[in-house]
Amino acid sequence: MTAETIFVGTELLLGNIVNTNAAYIAQRLAAMGISCYYQSVVGDNEERLSKVLREAIDRSDLVILSGGLGPTQDDITKDVTAKVLDRPMYLDEATKNRIEEHFLRRGTDMPENNIRQALVPEGAIVLENDNGTAPGLIIEHPVLSVADSKEGTRKIILLPGPPLELEALWESKVEPYLKKNSHEVILSSMVKIVGRAESEVAEICADLINSSNKDVTVAPYSKTAEVHLRVTAKAADEKEAKKKIKPVVKDIKGRLGDSVYTTHEETTLEQAVVDLLLANNLTVTTIESCTGGMVAARLINVPGVSEIFKSGFITYSNKAKRKIVGVKKKTLEKYTAVSAQVVSEMVSGIPIFNLNRADVAVAVSGYAGPDGGTKEHPVGTVFIAVNVCGVISVKEYHFKGSRQKIRESAVAEALILMRQSILEYYSRMMSNPQE
Amino acid sequence: MTAETIFVGTELLLGNIVNTNAAYIAQRLAAMGISCYYQSVVGDNEERLSKVLREAIDRSDLVILSGGLGPTQDDITKDVTAKVLDRPMYLDEATKNRIEEHFLRRGTDMPENNIRQALVPEGAIVLENDNGTAPGLIIEHPVLSVADSKEGTRKIILLPGPPLELEALWESKVEPYLKKNSHEVILSSMVKIVGRAESEVAEICADLINSSNKDVTVAPYSKTAEVHLRVTAKAADEKEAKKKIKPVVKDIKGRLGDSVYTTHEETTLEQAVVDLLLANNLTVTTIESCTGGMVAARLINVPGVSEIFKSGFITYSNKAKRKIVGVKKKTLEKYTAVSAQVVSEMVSGIPIFNLNRADVAVAVSGYAGPDGGTKEHPVGTVFIAVNVCGVISVKEYHFKGSRQKIRESAVAEALILMRQSILEYYSRMMSNPQE
Numbered sequence A, B: 001m002t003a004e005t006i007f008v009g010t011e012l013l014l015g016n017i018v019n020t021n022a023a024y025i026a027q028r029l030a031a032m033g034i035s036c037y038y039q040s041v042v043g044d045n046e047e048r049l050s051k052v053l054r055e056a057i058d059r060s061d062l063v064i065l066s067g068g069l070g071p072t073q074d075d076i077t078k079d080v081t082a083k084v085l086d087r088p089m090y091l092d093e094a095t096k097n098r099i100e101e102h103f104l105r106r107g108t109d110m111p112e113n114n115i116r117q118a119l120v121p122e123g124a125i126v127l128e129n130d131n132g133t134a135p136g137l138i139i140e141h142p143v144l145s146v147a148d149s150k151e152g153t154r155k156i157i158l159l160p161g162p163p164l165e166l167e168a169l170w171e172s173k174v175e176p177y178l179k180k181n182s183h184e185v186i187l188s189s190m191v192k193i194v195g196r197a198e199s200e201v202a203e204i205c206a207d208l209i210n211s212s213n214k215d216v217t218v219a220p221y222s223k224t225a226e227v228h229l230r231v232t233a234k235a236a237d238e239k240e241a242k243k244k245i246k247p248v249v250k251d252i253k254g255r256l257g258d259s260v261y262t263t264h265e266e267t268t269l270e271q272a273v274v275d276l277l278l279a280n281n282l283t284v285t286t287i288e289s290c291t292g293g294m295v296a297a298r299l300i301n302v303p304g305v306s307e308i309f310k311s312g313f314i315t316y317s318n319k320a321k322r323k324i325v326g327v328k329k330k331t332l333e334k335y336t337a338v339s340a341q342v343v344s345e346m347v348s349g350i351p352i353f354n355l356n357r358a359d360v361a362v363a364v365s366g367y368a369g370p371d372g373g374t375k376e377h378p379v380g381t382v383f384i385a386v387n388v389c390g391v392i393s394v395k396e397y398h399f400k401g402s403r404q405k406i407r408e409s410a411v412a413e414a415l416i417l418m419r420q421s422i423l424e425y426y427s428r429m430m431s432n433p434q435e
Helices: A020-031 A046-059 A077-084 A093-105 A112-118 A163-180 A198-204 A238-259 A269-279 A294-300 A318-325 A329-335 A340-348 A403-431 B020-031 B046-059 B077-085 B093-105 B112-118 B163-180 B198-204 B238-259 B269-279 B294-300 B318-325 B329-335 B340-348 B403-431
Strands: A002-008 A035-042 A062-066 A089-091 A119-121 A125-127 A136-143 A152-159 A185-194 A216-223 A226-235 A260-262 A284-288 A309-315 A360-366 A381-388 A391-398 B002-008 B035-042 B062-066 B089-091 B119-121 B125-127 B136-143 B152-159 B185-194 B216-223 B226-235 B260-262 B284-288 B309-315 B360-366 B381-388 B391-398
Touching (some): A002 A020, A020 A035, A035 A046, A046 B035, A112 A119, A119 A136, A152 A163, A198 A238, A260 A269, A329 A340, B046 B062, B077 B136, B152 B163, B198 B216, B198 B226, B198 B238, B216 B238, B269 B294, B294 B309, B318 B329, B329 B340, B340 B391, B360 B403
Parallel strands (some): A062 A152, B002 B035
Antiparallel strands (some): A035 B035, A125 A136, B136 B152, B360 B381
């Protein structure tokens, strides 16, 4: 089965919004093993949308359209699709009632325009939208004879544009539908790796990535300071697919060791760090200069973090570094605020108040630019220190890019150094239990 | 002149990366008044890329391709373009030297593969890339007779995929080229608005947005807690374009008053807040609970913020709220941590140490979910308080969406409340100077 996606909306052509739906659907299709060869964006224009849709139906088994299902006259995706497929529309009473209820719950009557959203092309499967008024639609359309294309049935799926609505409909309705209609099961694991360059991972796993075994594929993805390997297997049933994935994931973990922080798609780096802290019953605090709260913000992304994160500090000025976490004036004068010595003191100084008795502390200080920096430590130089129960690790980094990019890289590396320092602390304790 | 964009890369079709280049180029084209009717994404596949490129050249005056200019055999954008345009490639010595120097600066010889990046289709204008090895290319290609399309010259522009390289080339080379080849000048101002719903702005400015005056257009864009109006004018020269824009921007400011925080494209909300603090010589501190450092992180986005931002606090636990900023135990027990009373005390309590004597303080406390909240204050409820030199403003908000979305909305509203409170403080001082 081959797929393609069409996104409808002038706001995309004007660059008003970034097309995150394209990446979302692409990932979900890839995870199901469905090949997608084209993505298109067109405006709310009948002629151009018809043209793109006809072409898509001609060459792809599955065509997914998103956007243009709103209540206004500008929203033409459904009308154009009905015309192209030559299917008249009827008023779907169940959908009309659902939309009316949607407005009643908000204490208003349904505006007249919204009745358009209850019109449905004949033969379509209606997907109830719990997060908005526009329903999703699936149309199974026979293609009897089209030049240069495969005969058979095309699946045309219409989804609303707002990501919240699209994603909820995808996960609750579209994916189960596609899986039911598939003769095979596709499963994947995501092996997430830190502390290694993409080229290094690609080299170590070259045989797996380039393998001609199409039953189990391994594909690399790169993210800020991380490399992900998606391991995907096709099989007749779930049990068999799992059986195929398992040894490959084990093999990769064997090759990359502790660099692998998770094999679960939904686990983020900050989740892995918080899990490690929770598992070892360690509280944590953050002392940030150039990242200005971003390390704390990422940790607090994780629901349930309140068990181990009580407070954090942004010590942007030298005075704040001295008064809040007890960095010595002498150290600041001798080494400057961007130095291994200062970040070490930031995670080890005696706090002015008694609260900051966390088991783990992380500190970041650097030159994020665009101005500042010294000859020895130009913009992009960042020092990170981690204190795990008294054992301090410090590292120096050199990042490239904008102020924002340098700070994002520093945040990712701070999480990575936290993870590594905690793992090393416990592995040292295991090998020297008398300590 | 009509344009379309083609993005080449299997990583886009797999959803590995979000296509931010599409939005970037779309915005830049829109700002120049160039209409873009199609965006396409294809993989590194000769047949499919050829097909999409031929179609684009057939229907658009300007075709911009991005991605697939790397050194490996997978990178086929340049080869396919040369084939489609029937232009042989030659080795461009200047580019070869530049690539060799690029590697020498990094202390290595040029890998053999990279010589492919110095191949250039005959007649192309080479755009030197200061941030990578692949040069950009502009090809002016005459179209003598194509059925159903306009005759004339097509401009085909090839740009590398990494955003840093693409954006630098766009701003330094492509935009000046397009402007030089245009008989008119297009200028725009961005009127950025807070504290008003998009529908309210659209209503107040309906006549301007729907105006049939195509010389000056007004288009609305919505962002988290903000509405932007782009005012664009076409004219024979810059002076005339400015003259056309000015009265429209003034008109909008007159209708929306203080809701307009800037009319400059590059000024962000955090920049506007920092500018206001700097102009009034006010220092600032942040005391965050559910946003966990995100307000501070946005303020610290602004270069030069160190003049007025010295320190910030993340008081996630109740104990931290008590010990760090002096919230009373009684207040926490009576009203809970998510209340107007507690955020008021967060911005007014006597700090434990003497450092936190900022002129302006902002505090955020709320339920970001997915768990938590009470019947009275469900997930999404956030209280924000701002203290400007002793005058405290408190507001209650109800946000929707994911944990991340709720926190982002809270951060934007915190910046907006800071701005509004500072403006009100000074306007009150002006009307009651004896205070």
